Amino acid sequence: MGGGAAMVAPLKFAVVTEKTVFATPEASVGLHTDCSFSYIHSRLPGYLGEYLALTGARLNAKEMIAAGLATHFVHSEKLEDLEKQLLNLNTGDESAVRAVIEEFSTDVQLDQESILNKLSTIDKCFSAETVEEILKALDSEVSVDGNQWIAPVLKSMRRSSPTGLKITLRSVREGRKQSLQECLKKEFGLTMNILRSVITGDVYEGIRALSIDKDNAPKWSPATVEEVKNEDIDRVFEPFTSGHELQVPSDDSNRWSGKHEHTVYAKSSQ
Numbered sequence: 056m057g058g059g060a061a062m063v064a065p066l067k068f069a070v071v072t073e074k075t076v077f078a079t080p081e082a083s084v085g086l087h088t089d090c091s092f093s094y095i096h097s098r099l100p101g102y103l104g105e106y107l108a109l110t111g112a113r114l115n116a117k118e119m120i121a122a123g124l125a126t127h128f129v130h131s132e133k134l135e136d137l138e139k140q141l142l143n144l145n146t147g148d149e150s151a152v153r154a155v156i157e158e159f160s161t162d163v164q165l166d167q168e169s170i171l172n173k174l175s176t177i178d179k180c181f182s183a184e185t186v187e188e189i190l191k192a193l194d195s196e197v198s199v200d201g202n203q204w205i206a207p208v209l210k211s212m213r214r215s216s217p218t219g220l221k222i223t224l225r226s227v228r229e230g231r232k233q234s235l236q237e238c239l240k241k242e243f244g245l246t247m248n249i250l251r252s253v254i255t256g257d258v259y260e261g262i263r264a265l266s267i268d269k270d271n272a273p274k275w276s277p278a279t280v281e282e283v284k285n286e287d288i289d290r291v292f293e294p295f296t297s298g299h300e301l302q303v304p305s306d307d308s309n310r311w312s313g314k315h316e317h318t319v320y321a322k323s324s325q
Contacts, residue, residue: 070128071116074131081111082215085219086219093242100122101182103171105224108223118170118171180196190280197209217279241294245292
């Protein structure tokens with residue numbers, strides 16, 4: 056969930072089980088989908104990314120595979136045996152690793168009620184330009200036969216931070232035209248400005264209401280999406296100077312090789 060999911064989505068091999076749950080609920084507490092998710096969400100099928108980012112909706116393992124967020128489904132009782140087989144390989148050869156995982160993996164199909172079977176309606180609603188227009192589009196679709204799933208979506212969005220929703224939508228939309236490096240720098244700036252309460256302290260109110268006091272009654276400021284000013288959102292997106300922005304390595308020489316003995320931890324213990 057949240058930032059932790061960003062450690063799974065980009066992997067060459069991402070194994071999920073019947074117990075796996077995926078979600079990016081940051082907007083609900085006044086934050087935004089960070090840790091590269093403005094890049095990941097914007098590259099999902101259609102406008103599924105906007106839907107996941109703005110609603111915090113959960114996907115199961117089958118849906119993750121269908122959306123391209125995971126690669127293999129393995130039943131949880133087989134994980135220990137899979138791990139042993141991978142360790143016994145003693146190689147990082149891609150084809151060898153894939154062959155072992157495929158020994159344990161199972162082909163899966165979406166459940167009939169899966170939200171991914173609603174992509175045409177999701178695209179119709181979440182392709183709208185603004186949060187207000189997305190909510191209006193959902194309102195117009197909720198009474199259509201077969202669209203009962205929209206009512207809880209509307210409820211979820213309307214109890215989320217209005218500012219968080221607007222920041223999140225803009226970030227994902229910008230991500231469609233940005234590189235991974237640009238997304239990471241932008242997201243770092245957004246997080247810093249949100250934590251500094253540049254325009255609102257919603258993130259602290261959201262954490263209080265949902266995680267600390269757990270009264271589930273946050274008092275957002277502003278209280279509605281209509282009251283959130285575009286010029287305030289612009290302030291949150293103001294880029295940092297080069298000396299203060301996130302420093303993202305631009306070449307492979309800075310990448311970790313994947314071996315513990317090459318890390319600073321190993322060197323410090325010698």
